[in-house]
Amino acid sequence: MTSSSIAIILIVIAAVIVLAVFFTFVPVMLWISALAAGVRISIFTLVGMRLRRVIPSRVVNPLIKAHKAGLNVKTNQLESHYLAGGNVDRVVNALIAAERANIELPFERGAAIDLAGRDVLEAVQMSVNPKVIETPFIAGVAMDGIEVKAKARITVRANIERLVGGAGEETIIARVGEGIVSTIGSSDNHKKVLENPDMISRTVLSKGLDSGTAFEILSIDIADVDIGKNIGAILQTDQADADKKIAQAKAEERRAMAVALEQEMVARVQEMRAKVVESEAEVPLAMADALKSGNLGVMDYMNFQNINADTDMRDSISKMSDQKDSKKD
Template identity: 55%
Template sequence: MDDPQFLIMAAVFLIGGLLFLVVAFVGIKYFNIWLRAFVTRTGIGILQLIGMSLQKVNAMVIVESKIMAVQSGLPPIDTRALSAHYLAQGNVRRVIQSLIVAHRAKIDLDWDTAAAIDLAGRNVLDAVQTSVDPKVIDCPDPRRGSGRTTLDGVAKDGIQLKARARVTVRTNLAQLVGGATEETVIARVGEGIVSAIGSSDSHKDVLANPMLIAKAVLDRSLDSQTAYEIVSIDIADVDVGENVGARLQADQAEADVRVARARAEERRAQAVATEQEMKALTQENRAKVVLAEADVPKAIATAYRSGNLRTKKAIASNGQ
């Protein structure tokens, strides 16, 4: 048992057995997926598959994505870039599918741009499909929280118009990262429609040719700095609402009546106050007269005592 040769042979058999087990384990785990990668000429070797497992990268996702890219004729994409995107919590399959759609539709989109869009939280596949097949947005959209079903504007003649529009947009991939979303497009279009109705001289002009509104809105380039490009704006419906001008005039007339009544009441109150002041002054003057009349007997008595009071008889005798 202590023979060195025997120990060496045992160690060799042990190491060989371990290597056999490792090779068998690797073969069982990675052979099928390596064979698929080899047959489809993706350029992914067995060592790369083992490295993906060590990095906790789903090798099946990477291989299937690489197969889709190769068979679709996409430009070569580095396997390390796919693994890095997977580790960054990106959706590798979706990015590859978006590149395939863009390639078939002859849309200029490379891996870096598509990966950046995906990592930004946008659905890059939906964006590319919208570029190929534009989608229609209702304006206003009652499902987005506002609850409004029409865009209400008032023409210069005072008649309210209720409009509904349908906006056809396609994705602007160059501004998808950092560009404004659908809510911004809907808000801008709604503002433009209301402004166009308000600038119309008569509501009849809008009813006769609703496309005047659409043309006025399109001329304002409302899709700037957004993730979408407005293809067309179609006025789906225009209804006549209230006569806002007449109602405002009636409200103004009622307000003027209230102001006139308030001013008349103010003048009446001032007249009543002046009348009361005059009555008080009259009473004051009467009191002064009474006081003056009370002083007359006193003056007569004083004149009599001082001899200054003369009767008519005395005055007549003095005259003779």
Template identity: 60%
Template sequence: MGDIGALVALLVVAIIGLSVLLYFIPVALWFQALLSDVKISLIQLILMRWRKVPPSVIVNAMITSKKAGIEITRNELEAHFLAGGHIQLVVNALISADKANLELNFKTATAIDLAGRDVFEAVQMSVNPKVINTPPVTAVAKDGIQLIAKARVTVRTNIRQLVGGAGEETVLARVGEGIVSSIGSSLSHKAVLENPDSISKVVLHKG
């Protein structure tokens, strides 16, 4: 019985040791990368663990980009991850932009991502403009009559101007200001009702 107990204990220790070894040396992940023609060594995968970078995130991103014909280096992906970026969103954005013939490089995509914007959604909005509805805006014309207006705004993202540019909340705020300004400068509420396009002109003029 003692020999059996010792054998079981040894087996348990061996299994735990093997699990720890495979965690730090992700052979399966390395083999998957090898089959996908992604050049990365076991040493590099081990070092990722020590740098607290999930090897699977980097390898999967490299495989995805490789299949799409987009060259991104391991160092670039690691650096972006360590900077707090979203690897998969950036890769998906680059692939989507490439398919839509949009000019977007890794540096620009990561800058957009680190600025707190959803870079993949931004690319989608460059291809398919998004329609957003403003909340009801209350304004008073010069004749003292109060009007409540709503607007539908079509937004198309300009990738080159996205970093530091206006987000959806800013767009809604500017449209709201334009509506208030347009109605407030009208001599009567009837003029607004008869020519609602005047509001659009003011909003567009304000940018």
């Protein structure tokens, strides 16, 4: 193989490599597709997207889709939304759906909704086809103490203007639950709620619960109503048990005070008896001193002994009569 042949082969290889790099970096096929769809876009714009680390197909394909749908969307708008981290294809699909449904949705609002983390296409679809949110069983207690459980179905439609900054489904469910509880609680008895369950939906719907949310409540329907516990009877039973325990505690306190008082009285009586015994023990000594000193005569002492004997006899007779009376009884 001659040197000229080798040079030709090297030139061909180099040309292939250059063309491969060129077609890889410059999306020529994408540019041709845009031109075929009637979208005027410069090849240098596509190269600039590569330099700005933007995938051209993520911008050009939605641009072609928007142009075919008759939307006035600029390349810079789509590219800036892509650089902000948004989903360009989803926003364009939402714009097309909104235009077909005759819903006013500018590109800036759709991009803002998408960047806020909400599915803008789903929001447009929900504006056309309302969504039904079903609440769990919500329990309320009527004035007669009977618990009533109600389950509601909330039909909502997305509010495009309040999607950015508006509250979600959890807030709707919480507000409806609060309305159900207050409506049941204001009823005189549970029978009225069972007879007219639509009273709950009318009352709750009239409160404007969708204010500040990303939805518009179309209707609230009570799907199921059930009877729960007799809360009033349970509370009365608990109160009676509590009153009983309080009364028992107070009675135990009084008993303890009576026992303490009795023990105190017994201690005082024993103390007084001890003093009496002590005093009685001093009587013979005092009498002996009186006899020695002449202050008490022998006859006086004998009279004192006779009085004691007479007193003892009378005590014995009274005890015997008491025992006879007790036997007769």
